[in-house]
Amino acid sequence: MIPNESGRLILPTTVVGSYSVPEWLERLKTEYYQRRISAQHLTEIHEVAIKAAVKDQERAGIDIVSDGELRRDNDIDYFLARIPGVDIAQRAKSDYYDYYEAQVTAPLPEDDKSTLGLAADFEFTRQLTEQPVKFSFTGPFSLSRRITGAAYADPAELVRALARRLNLEARSLADAGADFLQIDEPFLAGYPDQAALAVEAVNIVTDGVPVTWALHVCYGNRHARPSWEGHYNFLFPAVLDAHVDQLVLEFARKGLEDLKLIEQYAWPASLGLGVIDVKSAAVETPDLVAARIRRALEYVAPGRLMINPDCGLRHLAPDVARRKLHAMVAGTAIVRSELDLASPDSPSTGDNNYG
Amino acid sequence: MRDSAAAQAAFGPMAEALFRSDADLTEMRVVCDWIQYRNNFRDTAMLRPVLAADETPDGYELAVDMRRGARAGADVAAEVTTALADASPGADGDRVWLEPWVPGSASCVWPFNALYWQALAAWEKTTGKTYEQALPGGESDARNAAAARDLILDLFKLWDELANRRALPEELYVLELGVGNGGQARTWLDEFTELDRRHGRDYYRRLHYLMGDYSSHVLDRAREEVAHHGEHVSGLVLEATRLSGSVGFLTGKAFLVYISNVYDNLPSDEVAVIRGRVYLVQVRSFLGGGAADEIAATFGVERADIAPLTSRLLRIGPELLSESVPATFPDTERAVLFWQAVWAALRQAERYVPLEGLDTYRVTPALTGEILRPLLAAEGDVRMHVSNGALSSFTDTLPLLHPFGRVVCHDLFTTGHEQYRTGFFGPGKYDGSTVNWVNGPLLQLFASRRGFDVSFAPFKERPGSNIKTLTAQVRD
Secondary structure, X not given: OOEOOOOOEOOOEEOOOOOOOOHHHHHHHHHHHOOOOOHHHHHHHHHHHHHHHHHHHHHHOXXXXXXXXXXXOOOOHHHXXXXXXXXXXXXXXXXXXXXXXXXXXXXXXXXXXXXXXXXXXXXXXXXXXXXXXXXXXXOHHHHHOOEEOOOOOOHHHHHHHHHHHHHHHHHHHHHXXXXXXXXXXXXXXXXXXXXXXXXXXXXXXXXXXXXXXXXXXXXOOEOOEOOOXXXXXXXXXXXHHOOOOEEEEOOOOOOOOOHHHHHHOOOOOEEEEEEEOOOOOOOOOHHHHHHHHHHHHOOOOHHHEEEEEOOOOOOOOHHHHHHHHHHHHHHHHHHHHHHHHHOOOOOOOOOOOOO | OOOOHHHHHHHHHHHHHHHHOOOOHHHEEEEEEOOOOOOEOXXXXXXXXXXOOOOOEEEEEEEEEHHHHOOOOXXXXXXXXXXXXXXXXXXXXXXXXOOOOEEHHHOOHHHHHHHHHHOHHHHHHHHOOOHHHHOOOOOOOOOOHHHHHHHHHHHHHHHHHHHHOOOOOOOEEEEEEOOOOOHHHHHHHHHHHHHHHHHOOOOHHHEEEEEEEOOHHHHHHHHHHOHHHHHHEEEEEOOHHHHHHHHHHHXXXXXXXXXXXXXXXXXOOEEXXXXXXXXXXXXXXXXXXXXXXXHHHHHOOOHHHHHHHHHHHHHHHHHHHHHHOOOOOOOHHHHHHHHHHHHHHEEEEEEEEEOOOHHHOEEEOOEEHHHHHHHHHHHOOEEEEOOHHHHHHHHHHHHHEEEEEEEEEEEOEEXXXXXXXXXXXXXXXXXXXXXXXXXXXXXXXXXXXXXXXXXXXXXOOOOOOOOEEEEEEEOX
16 A cells, blocks of 8 residues: 555555356355255355455555455346345246346335344455455346336335345445445446436435445446446536545447546546456556556546456456456556656545545 | 177177286276267277376276177277287287377368368369268258248347447348258348338348358359349358468458357367376377278388378369379369368377376467366366367357347257267267357356356257257356
């Protein structure tokens, strides 16, 4: 970690989404969904895998680590299976990564204050490392896209109800000590006309939860493939109303053209800059990473920039994932040293360590 | 077999030969096959050792082609007795071996297959027939205007929707693999221009139709067929199993990938479950002693020369073989005749080698044998194709698709797990090429793990044929 003169990190590095899921772990997860191993065994397997993921991040030099979301079967079901009022008739799966068929036949029970267990997940990771921890969960808009049923005449009401449930969970996470939370909206790019609703729901989730908030919007990483294509224009200006401290976007795969939007719309907060293409097994060089960061610095001050992969490293082989993280850290170090040289007295400004 | 009295009658002599032999029947499995390929790599009866980890035989499998055993004049007992002799210690048979023990996909039958497509003009000149005439139906499967029209109208509907959302790319790519004589491309493009004219959105201006084929000879014919579509068509010589290296630029851009009769012609291993243990089938190509002597006499060479000459033929082709050994092959045609004689006589011995963990077996460079686990676990004792080449090609094809693109593939597919328990699906010989049915459920499983739905339907354009149409498109 390189603190600036006020003790803050310059260009802190972090991760997004799921860490690499090795083939053997995929097989064991599927064994669980086919009732061949117990939930207890799977929990223990996950804990061992999370320890390894955190260790990999630490060894790579990542400043802000995560649990790699290794407990989750996919970006949706881990949450839907825990949310009171969401019905999942068939919980066995032929492959762990498949989506459940989830239904909501009656409005979600607002008086049920039971938690989804995310705080316990965070606490497990918190005690594994001295590094700052980022904790992510899927946002209400994307969760709603995998739910059918006629409980709400207006689909936006389902999104809002899910957001209220996630707000409860965010409060639990903050109570457990989480100070950096990220909302992932992997489906939003497929519904560009719904950006305002998604932002409204994000604001419900973050309401009254005093942590650093990040919002991650990508073009999908299901099966290592984009689900949609396009540009981030659809986010603006709606996202300017989001009560978040950081916008985490993918640039490595798509190119840096959309950086102009940050300047054009005067995005006031921080930017999580995707510098690692998670859909390609080709490992970036540190120089390439540094070049991407330098380009972003043309639009965003260093104190407002965080460095991360485009999305989760889930579909990359463990060795490739590790090498990509090392390259990201090395590339960031190059730019940090340049910033130190160029402006030793005023390296950056920022409101806090993360945002 | 239940429908053939002759085959039933052959069962008795087979059993009698077994009982008369010294074979340990407690270690002997018997498989009754019904091989539908007129030309294949098998004798009527063959013995396959089932090896232990130390490569010593742990048992045997006797495989008998009941179809040939049922023919008038067939002496099944003698064939079985000859095959059982392979179980004797040190037995090597009267054979000219053409290769060491290898997995099926690494066998020399695939270089033979590749040579057929590379030197097709020379082969056709010698036989006097085009390769299409050698196909079962006497023609290629793809040139149906109605089918093309359906696909094109589906594309128009999709493109209209994307255009309305300002999400339609400027370049509209369609890729065809295995172009045959260009008939499919011509039909498709002619229909496209006509339908586009009526539709009025000028999609033809933005269309790029890429034709890919392994054979430059075939591709040249196809280019002539679609010459009137000018710059809208490009021809690429490419290997279907390594698409990412040649058409990687299409990643995420292809709205339609059309594949016709390519996968059945790509290398494949076979795996088997025997008494709950997983084995890889290894093969070893050979010429029977009699056939080898006949070839040696015909071409004025020693029996020992046949294997090295064959190896050289596969490396450099008939034309250069003729140039390098003019005394034996004074012209290309003579070299082609040698090629055809060896090919006709080529047989394969087989053995089962235990696999120590499915993850240690590479199905494709990017895929381990773990992908096979659900299929193998579902069927008990079974032997099935891995369709390595087809899976490799399919693996490379899916990423080419635009998020709303689809693959349409006509080929010989098995469509249910159980088929491998009840039928024989290759390899066989079509003219100079090697053909296996493609493991459809495996492609389906792989696609499912990549978020695609795969469905199979009868090939509408030729009712009653074995060809099926595979369609793959994004599920989630």
